Amino acid sequence: QKEVEQNSGPLSVPEGAIASLNCTYSDRGSQSFFWYRQYSGKSPELIMSIYSNGDKEDGRFTAQLNKASQYVSLLIRDSQPSDSATYLCAPVTGTASKLTFGTGTRLQVTL
Amino acid sequence: DVKVTQSSRYLVKRTGEKVFLECVQDMDHENMFWYRQDPGLGLRLIYFSYDVKMKEKGDIPEGYSVSREKKERFSLILESASTNQTSMYLCASDDSTDTQYFGPGTRLTVL
Numbered sequence: 001q002k003e004v005e006q007n008s009g010p011l012s013v014p015e016g017a018i019a020s021l022n023c024t025y026s027d028r029g030s031q032s033f034f035w036y037r038q039y040s041g042k043s044p045e046l047i048m049s050i051y052s053n054g055d056k057e058d059g060r061f062t063a064q065l066n067k068a069s070q071y072v073s074l075l076i077r078d079s080q081p082s083d084s085a086t087y088l089c090a091p092v093t094g095t096a097s098k099l100t101f102g103t104g105t106r107l108q109v110t111l
Numbered sequence: 112d113v114k115v116t117q118s119s120r121y122l123v124k125r126t127g128e129k130v131f132l133e134c135v136q137d138m139d140h141e142n143m144f145w146y147r148q149d150p151g152l153g154l155r156l157i158y159f160s161y162d163v164k165m166k167e168k169g170d171i172p173e174g175y176s177v178s179r180e181k182k183e184r185f186s187l188i189l190e191s192a193s194t195n196q197t198s199m200y201l202c203a204s205d206d207s208t209d210t211q212y213f214g215p216g217t218r219l220t221v222l
Contacts, residue, residue, distance in 0.1 A: 008151075015139070034209075034210065042215070043214060044201075045213070046210055046211075049208070049210060087155070092210075098144070099205075101153050103152065104153060
């Protein structure tokens with residue numbers, strides 16, 4: 001079982017719709033979770049972090065965390081073509097407290 | 112703004128050459144990381160460093176070494192480059208919240 005699992009996609013959503021990106025992780029001790037966005041040919045950039053169960057909203061983005069189910073998700077409301085990118089889920093894992101990255105979900109927002 | 116810079120965006124080397132990839136951060140971060148990113152495999156941690164002259168192996172350290180003589184600079188060394196080390200190399204540093212900030216990446220091709 002991979003430490004961090006994401007559907008590779010592509011996930012295709014029409015402009016203006018809600019995109020839902022999901023991630024499961026295996027380390028029950030993980031306490032901190034990060035979502036990064038990576039455009040093709042570019043390096044990852046932080047979108048948001050979440051540490052507590054429940055929802056955390058930042059503009060059009062909402063992160064959701066359920067530690068009991070070992071599940072974290074990212075919702076993007078009013079999706080725009082500029083949101084087309086690969087989204088990486090990264091919990092902090094292990095005794096060294098380092099990020100472990102999923103392989104990412106590719107999102108395509110269509111006109 | 113946190114700034115992480117890498118010495119080259121693109122690099123072409125020949126098999127057997129010694130290769131140095133340099134990374135510099137300007138935010139006085141303790142921890143620095145080197146990853147490689149390959150299609151379908153995601154970001155894989157090569158080495159990380161939590162202090163000057165300190166280093167820890169990541170998930171795929173074979174064929175690589177690192178050097179951290181100053182806090183702001185973390186170098187990745189390929190002692191004898193091989194074609195299977197052709198990849199995108201990403202450097203990152205993190206702050207006290209475990210948030211990692213990435214450099215622009217170096218696309219290395221080994222012929």
